[in-house]
Amino acid sequence: MSALVPDRRLPRTRRSRSGSYWLYLIPIAAGFAVVVAAPFVTNIVLSLYQWKGGMAPKHWYGFGNYLDLMHDADFWHAFKNSLFMIIAIVVVPTLIGVVLAAVLFDYIGKAFGNRAASFLRATYYLPQILPIAVAGFIWSTILDPRQGSINTYLRSIGITSGPDWLGDPQLALYSVMLMLIWLQIGYPVVVFMAALQRVDPELYEAAELDGAGWLRRFRAITVPQIRPEVFFVVLTATVGALKVFAPILILTGGGPENSTVVPSYYAYRNFFELSRVGYGAAIATFMSVVIFAIAALLIVWQRRTERQEG
Amino acid sequence: MKAETPPAPPVAPAPPRPAARPVERGPRNRHPLRWLVLLAAVVTAAVMLAPFLLLVLNAFKTGADYSTHGPLSWPTAFTPDAFSRYLSLVDFPRALGNSVLIAGAVAFLGAALSLVSAYAIGIGRVRCNGAILALLLLATMVPQEALVYPLFYGAERTGLLNSVWSVVIVFTVLQAAFGTYLLASVMTTLPKELLEAAVIDGASRWQILWRVVFPVLRPTLSVLVVFFFIWTWNEFYLPLILLNDPAAQTVPIALATLRGQHSIDITVLNAGSLLSLLPTLVFYLVFQRTLSRGVTAGAVK
Numbered sequence: 001m002s003a004l005v006p007d008r009r010l011p012r013t014r015r016s017r018s019g020s021y022w023l024y025l026i027p028i029a030a031g032f033a034v035v036v037a038a039p040f041v042t043n044i045v046l047s048l049y050q051w052k053g054g055m056a057p058k059h060w061y062g063f064g065n066y067l068d069l070m071h072d073a074d075f076w077h078a079f080k081n082s083l084f085m086i087i088a089i090v091v092v093p094t095l096i097g098v099v100l101a102a103v104l105f106d107y108i109g110k111a112f113g114n115r116a117a118s119f120l121r122a123t124y125y126l127p128q129i130l131p132i133a134v135a136g137f138i139w140s141t142i143l144d145p146r147q148g149s150i151n152t153y154l155r156s157i158g159i160t161s162g163p164d165w166l167g168d169p170q171l172a173l174y175s176v177m178l179m180l181i182w183l184q185i186g187y188p189v190v191v192f193m194a195a196l197q198r199v200d201p202e203l204y205e206a207a208e209l210d211g212a213g214w215l216r217r218f219r220a221i222t223v224p225q226i227r228p229e230v231f232f233v234v235l236t237a238t239v240g241a242l243k244v245f246a247p248i249l250i251l252t253g254g255g256p257e258n259s260t261v262v263p264s265y266y267a268y269r270n271f272f273e274l275s276r277v278g279y280g281a282a283i284a285t286f287m288s289v290v291i292f293a294i295a296a297l298l299i300v301w302q303r304r305t306e307r308q309e310g
Numbered sequence: 311m312k313a314e315t316p317p318a319p320p321v322a323p324a325p326p327r328p329a330a331r332p333v334e335r336g337p338r339n340r341h342p343l344r345w346l347v348l349l350a351a352v353v354t355a356a357v358m359l360a361p362f363l364l365l366v367l368n369a370f371k372t373g374a375d376y377s378t379h380g381p382l383s384w385p386t387a388f389t390p391d392a393f394s395r396y397l398s399l400v401d402f403p404r405a406l407g408n409s410v411l412i413a414g415a416v417a418f419l420g421a422a423l424s425l426v427s428a429y430a431i432g433i434g435r436v437r438c439n440g441a442i443l444a445l446l447l448l449a450t451m452v453p454q455e456a457l458v459y460p461l462f463y464g465a466e467r468t469g470l471l472n473s474v475w476s477v478v479i480v481f482t483v484l485q486a487a488f489g490t491y492l493l494a495s496v497m498t499t500l501p502k503e504l505l506e507a508a509v510i511d512g513a514s515r516w517q518i519l520w521r522v523v524f525p526v527l528r529p530t531l532s533v534l535v536v537f538f539f540i541w542t543w544n545e546f547y548l549p550l551i552l553l554n555d556p557a558a559q560t561v562p563i564a565l566a567t568l569r570g571q572h573s574i575d576i577t578v579l580n581a582g583s584l585l586s587l588l589p590t591l592v593f594y595l596v597f598q599r600t601l602s603r604g605v606t607a608g609a610v611k
Contacts (some may be wrong), residue, residue: 022436033451035457039456126362141381162375
């Protein structure tokens with residue numbers, strides 16, 4: 001407190017330290033309360049009612065919506081489709097992305113120069129910056145059964161009755177997955193390539209001197225070295241896969257015969273088309289819990305493997 | 311590698327890809343295999359680009375040309391008809407203005423909010439900073455359907471429904487949740503001496519933030535601005551619900567709304583799509599280097 005001691009570790013600074021820094025958190029605390037916390041809690045409350053929305057009366061339903069949800073075959077079908085979304089958004093792009101990043105970095109970059117590698121990388125990333133409304137439209141024209149690019153091509157090589165990519169309930173989900181893979185590939189490629197830049201080049205040089213081929217280097221250096229980034233991509237992409245909404249709305253509207261409905265779209269339909277607001281809120285709350293739980297599991301699992309190795 | 315890529319949407323005229331000029335590097339890479347690997351990588355790139363090429367090709371056709379010759383043929387004549395049709399159906403300048411306003415405001419406000427909040431957490435080390443970061447992380451993960459209905463009603467009650475500001479407020483907070491998380495971890499790596507020197511010089515906390523921390527973090531912040539802009543520009547779900555009124559719609563929502571109405575010529579929608587992606591494409595090409603740095607900024611802790 002003494003004004004005579006010009007010491008930066010004054011008790012005064014210590015006390016005001018936590019006090020004044022809190023001021024800087026007021027804007028985001030207010031924003032978080034208004035945009036995330038209050039709506040999220042309201043949504044949970046809504047999930048305990050039966051409500052048609054608007055001026056209609058609310059009927060207390062307790063956990064009824066959740067119990068209904070557990071026995072709703074349509075919901076579980078949508079939930080199962082989320083697994084396909086994980087394949088299309090997490091599994092396939094990550095596997096392809098690791099290989100592409102390693103080829104660009106450890107092969108093309110070295111054989112043809114870094115400019116070639118970054119040009120190719122930019123191309124792979126391009127779909128990532130596309131508004132989903134545009135991506136969905138492009139793919140709906142590509143997959144159109146009559147005028148679509150794929151079937152027009154098939155006709156030109158003599159296959160007159162190409163499949164109805166988005167209209168066949170057996171096929172539509174895979175067609176959607178095709179677009180999602182295309183959309184997603186650039187993300188792991190860019191993250192993994194940046195990760196490889198921080199790997200000590202001597203590792204690669206030493207391995208090459210020892211006569212290790214590209215595949216050996218890929219398995220022994222590339223993959224282990226970028227494991228933190230692989231984890232980061234898997235975590236963020238899994239959360240993204242469980243939240244998929246717009247591609248379904250734009251490409252198929254959940255059809256045909258509900259074959260491509262995902263949970264977020266099912267919630268949307270209950271909110272805004274079926275006027276079952278309480279039920280939609282229950283779906284949304286359930287999915288939030290699932291997402292938080294899966295994210296937590298992934299984080300815990302990663303910490304544990306990290307500790308075992310360290 | 312080639313086998314693992316998704317089946318190519320076939321393109322009739324093989325797109326001419328400018329093959330990168332080879333740079334001779336030592337004897338070890340003279341292997342003919344490298345051309346095969348390059349070919350595979352270029353084919354993959356062509357597959358990734360094919361949908362864009364189709365979009366451009368069909369945006370300049372007339373509707374009649376498209377329906378007689380299909381999507382793969384070269385346009386009989388390049389016409390801007392589809393563009394003028396799109397512009398007559400959609401108030402594009404207005405949508406463009408809305409999108410620029412929303413994405414621009416969110417980008418700068420979001421980055422500023424991230425900076426200020428991360429300052430308290432990463433440098434101020436306020437109590438429970440771990441718990442605060444965990445909450446922000448949850449905010450980045452929460453599915454939008456768990457917020458959309460209350461937000462819709464909240465916006466209606468406060469008179470912000472169909473106002474671009476509802477979307478600005480929502481996305482400023484959501485993007486800042488991510489930005490704070492990221493910046494806070496960057497700030498913990500700042501050298502202590504830097505801050506201590508400023509304290510000795512008698513700088514207040516506010517001055518330290520703007521004169522010391524802000525200049526050091528400027529590159530990271532510019533990455534955030536670019537990202538927030540593109541992400542917000544492309545947002546779909548919440549703008550769809552919060553902005554019904556055509557006067558308030560963003561570029562992607564205007565496109566999607568038009569598509570929902572029947573009997574719109576495919577070429578018109580192609581032209582509209584091309585117009586809708588141009589701003590982000592320009593942004594991307596200008597900031598391409600920054601972007602690839604930015605995607606990874608959060609990856610390494």
